[in-house]
Amino acid sequence: MYKLIFADDEKLVLNKICQMMDWESSGFSLLGCCSNGYELMDMVEKEPPDLVILDINMPFITGLEAARQIRHSYPRIRLVFLTGYTEFEYAKQAVELNALKYIVKPVTAQELRGVLLEVRAALDEENGHIRKMAALEYFYQQNRKVLVRDLLSDSARSGTIYDRARAYGLDWNAGTFFQAAVFSVDRMNSGAAWAAGDGKTMLYALGNVTAELAQEAGLGLACTRGDTVVLIGYSADENGFSLRMQEFVESVLHIVAGQLQFTAAAGLGNVCRGCAQIASSCSEAAQAMELRTREGGNQLFTMQDLHVSAGGHAAVWDAVNYIESNYADPNLSTDAVCEHLHLSPSYLRALFKRQVGSTVIAYITKARMERARTLLEDGKLKNSQIAEKVGYASPHYFSYCFRHYFGMSPNEMREKRAAL
Structure with missing residues (x-):
């Protein structure tokens, strides 16, 4: 009716x-x-x-x-x-x-x-057409999920998988680059909206969000596998591919935490060329994801993180040394440090917080402010010159950060020093 x-x-x-x-x-x-x-x-x-x-x-x-x-x-x-x-x-x-x-x-x-x-x-x-299209879309999506599962099995070694992929509008070949990500629900930190027995529903929601966002971004295919969600990312160009995957996975974790109100962990495997090594990339992603047992949920870990996890102390001090040597760079940020050390932002943040007791950004600010105080006490440079030497393009923003850090402006500190 x-x-x-x-x-x-x-x-x-x-x-x-x-x-x-x-x-x-x-x-x-x-x-x-x-x-x-x-x-x-x-x-x-x-x-x-x-x-x-x-x-x-x-x-x-x-x-x-x-x-x-x-x-x-x-x-x-x-x-x-x-x-x-x-x-x-x-x-x-x-x-x-x-x-x-x-x-x-x-x-x-x-x-x-x-x-x-x-x-x-x-x-x-019209409604008959809509129902027909919905049925076709469901069939299409289910078969894409089967394709993902086959990519993780021995059938991925067969050249016919490229023909199957093209049938679903995926222009894959032996030169295509792939990278696997594995997600899991952090049931210990689920929001009040979820009950203890909602694990399967949470996993289903995580899988749907990941699959829909990946399809919208044209970045990959996703499906549930056991108690995890597997995402297979693909790209014709290796340049910047892994970074895009990291950013995408981080965005999924953020959306899940904000909209679905539970946390998840994710691991990212290595990039491989051709589909034969996708299963290995997936295995690496699963290993990297296991770092969540030590570092907590709602984070992404990569294979590089896994390699340095045993020597995490050294990785942190490498980060500290890099900050101390580059605080004058206006573009210095958590992402810049991670890129230099080949670590994921989530892993470095967790490791840095645990071993140094502050965030990476807070430490960058500390390095800049302490150097600024030294230059100010020397008395040879103007505030604008000091700002430039410690990584601030704007003298006004430098003064704001200085006051926030020391509780007084640069000029007030000068006057205080002069009165001694």
Whole structure:
């Protein structure tokens, strides 16, 4: 049964039509009748119908304006104009709004029933097409998931997998680069919205989010595998591919934590060329993900992180030395340190916090501020020159950071030193 709203400013016409019509025999359920544009829009917003029959000349919001708003916000609602106007301009505007019919009053019950049956036939055809496309899309997505699972098995060594991939619009060949990521739900840190027994639902949600985002980004395919979600990323160009994968996985973890309200961990394997080594990349990703047992959820770990995890202390001091040597670089950041050390940002943040007791950014600020104080005490340079030497392009921002760190401005510190 389709839903209908009827709108006409002539209340006698409105009441007569609403009472005389057997809506259900035409396949419609009447949600309500109204006599002005405001009431119509309010009814549409409360419960969007399948069809709106409306008069062109209504108070407050005209039928044409209401139709424009409906067409913009609810493009699938069908429109039929019922009006006493026969002018060509009104009919032209109705056509522009993609109205199904433009009926001139007075209208008989038989004529209106004919219109309803015509609209119902159009809706039946449209919904049948939508159901068919949904079924095809489901079949398509399920087969893409099978393709991912086959990539992780011995069948990935067969050249036929490239032919199968092309059948799904994936231009893969022996020169394509692949990288696997593995996600798992951190059940120990799930939000209040999730109960202890919701593990499977959480995994399903994680898999759906990962698959949808990967498809939107054109970056990879994903499916659930056991109690994990596996993402196979692919690219024709190796340059920047691994960084894009890291950024994508980080974004998935962020979205899961923010919107689904539970945390997850992820591991990233090495990049490989051709599909034969995808299973190895997936195994590496799973190993890297196991670092979460020590570092906590909602983080990404890479194979490089896995290699340095045993010598994490050395990695941290490599980071400290790099910061101490490069604090004057305005572009120095956590990402820059990670890129230099070939570590993922998540892993370095966790390791740095545990061993140094501060964040990487806080340590960069400390290195800059301590050097700035030394230069200021020396008294040979202006504030703007000091700012430049410690990595601040803006003297104003330098002064702001200085005050925040020391509790006084650079000039106040100069005056304090001069008074000693």
